[in-house]
Amino acid sequence: MSADCCTGKNLISVSKKGxxxxxxIHCHLNVKAADQIVQSKYPGPPPGIHEFSSDKSNEVNKAQFCTIGATLNNIDLRIxxxxxxxxxxxxISPNPGQYFYYTDDETGLAASQAVxxxxxxxxxxxxxxxxxxGTVPMQNIAMAISEMRRCAQELDLRGIExxxxxxxKDLHHEELQPFFAAAEELGILLFIHPLGFTQAHRMKEYYFNNLIGNPLExxxxxxxxxxxxxLDRYPELKICVAHGGGYVPGYWGRMDHGWRARPDCSEHCKHLxxxxxxxLWxxxxxxxxxxxxxxVRSHGSDRLCLGSDYPFDMAxxxxxxxxxQLAENDKAKILGLNAADLLGLVPKV
Structure with missing residues (x-):
């Protein structure tokens, strides 16, 4: 590895075959040791996991985890x-089911460290x-910042999901701002990934809590x-949003109109x-x-990264x-060069 003078991180040499x-940039791993820590104090399914899911969806999910369990829980089959x-x-980022924000602070920290x-x-x-x-216990921002620093400086993890x-609490909440300040200081990538919709009372059927709820979140x-x-307070934040950024890229004009027309929409937002x-990526x-x-037309190829959601059925x-079908220059950026730049990777010669 060689030093990257722009980020202060070591460049990671990676293999390139084609x-x-x-x-x-979007692959998940479940760490059983973290589940054991949480289950010892909070036995049973996490709160809310079945609240917005039909019996049929729960049945399909159970079968899915039986099928992908060996891959989700280890890396032996991935290559x-x-x-x-x-x-x-x-x-590799954590299985979103392992955020564990609902636990007490100490359990959340221990589980995050295990992940x-x-x-x-x-x-x-x-x-x-x-x-x-990595992941951090966002229910305690001081602990989250400390663990994020450990991830970056000791474990050489290149992002935090x-x-x-x-x-x-939404991401503009005042309590969360020191976390974003620390992430900007570290220059670490934040990968925003939803876990269903928080108030999906009308999304129980047809797996809508995922199909519609995840992009809506x-x-x-x-x-x-x-x-x-x-984004005004921390302009150097590096953020990648899963699932194509949700619905914003397809309907941003309505937000722009509201910002122009209404003072309550432009109070904290300086620009369109x-x-x-x-x-954002x-x-x-x-x-x-x-x-x-x-x-690609609306957002540009410079800020897009291939993501698959491996190994889930929604991959x-x-x-x-x-x-x-993309032009070769766009394809090269999206397939790997953008992610390599974000994460400090360089293909081996």
């Missing part, structure tokens, strides 16, 4: 899948193919970051809301090639092929 470096899919590097240690161990087993992102809210998170002034979208998990083309099944 024409373009391919980095999947074969990565080679089959043409993925050079997986950026981060587990991800660091997974990366160390094959550092040319895996890069890590956070939810779209913290126990119902991301939309709200982005909206609060913009309208709440977070759409102008902030180019400060989105993954390309939108499933439809016309929607991908639209995202893009052919993440590299999904980008085939």
């Amino acid at each position: 024409q373009h470096l391919v980095v999947d 074969a899948d990565m080679d089959r899919l043409g993925v050079d590097v997986q950026v 981060n240690n587990g991800i660091a161990e997974a990366v160390a087993s094959n550092p040319e193919r895996f890069v890590g992102m 956070i939810s779209t809210n913290v126990n119902g 991301s939309t709200l998170a982005v909206g609060h970051l913009i309208f709440g002034g977070v 809301p759409s102008s902030y979208l180019r400060k 989105f993954d390309t998990l939108v499933f439809d090639k016309e929607q991908l083309d639209s995202l 893009e099944p052919n993440p590299v092929e999904f980008h085939d």
Whole structure:
């Protein structure tokens, strides 16, 4: 590894097999040791996990976890899948079910440390193919900042995955601002990933809490970051939003109109809301090639990263092929160069 003078981090050498470096920025790993810590004090399913889910969806989810459990809980089977899919590097982030924000502070910290240690161990087993992102106990911001520093400085994890809210507190909440200040100081990537919608009373059927709720949560998170002034206060924040950024990229004009027309919409937001979208990165998990083309046109190829949601059933099944219709320059950036720049990666020669 060599020093990166721009970020102060060490560059990570990674393998590249094809024409373009391919980095999947949206892959998950579950760490059983963390579940054991939480279950010893909070037995049973996490609060709210079945509240907005039908019996049929719960049945399908149970079968899914039986199928993907071996892959979700370890990395032994991943290399074969990565080679089959043409993925050079997986950026491993926690299973969103392991945020554990609902626990007491000490349990949340211990569980977060177990997750981060587990991800660091997974990366160390094959550092040319895996890069890590961690989690922090956002219910206690002082602990969250301390653990984020440990992730960056001791474990060499390159990002922190956070939810779209913290126990119902949106991301512009005053209590959360020291965390964003610390993330900006560290220069670490924040990967925003939802865990269903918090008030999905009308989304129980048809897995709507995921199909509609996840992008809606991301939309709200982005909206609060913009309208709440977070991106003005911390202009150097590095943020990537899962699932194509939610619904914002397809309907930002309504936010711009509200900002122009209403003083309550522009109170904390200095500029047109759409102008902030180019400060964010989105993954390309939108499933439809016309929607991908639209995202490239509206957002630009410089701020998009391939993301698959491996190994869940809501993953893009052919993440590299999904980008085939793009111009080669756009494709090179989105398949891997943008993620490499964000995370301090360099392909081996």
